[in-house]
Amino acid sequence: MKEWLSTIEMTLIGMIILRLLSGSFEITAALLMLKFNSIEKALAINAILAIVGPLVLILTMTIGLVGIADKMPFSKLLMVGLGVLLILIGLRR
Numbered sequence: 001m002k003e004w005l006s007t008i009e010m011t012l013i014g015m016i017i018l019r020l021l022s023g024s025f026e027i028t029a030a031l032l033m034l035k036f037n038s039i040e041k042a043l044a045i046n047a048i049l050a051i052v053g054p055l056v057l058i059l060t061m062t063i064g065l066v067g068i069a070d071k072m073p074f075s076k077l078l079m080v081g082l083g084v085l086l087i088l089i090g091l092r093r
Helices: 002-006 011-037 038-070 074-093
Strands: none
Touching: 011 038, 038 074
């Protein structure tokens, strides 16, 4: 197990941890909605998730881009960055 874990890049581990935390937030939010049994409280919880989701996307993409920055030409890195920017703009409108 230790040998397998040492072959995983630290950048990837950071991305995985962020996604696991994000998934945990989603499951916790669903359980809270079920517990409160109120549409108003469910909407409030959902609003909080609407903030967390894009933040996790930005952080995960940033970690990934930093991790591959030395392996990719700048032009491709710029294209990926612009793609992420367009996703975020699309989410806002």
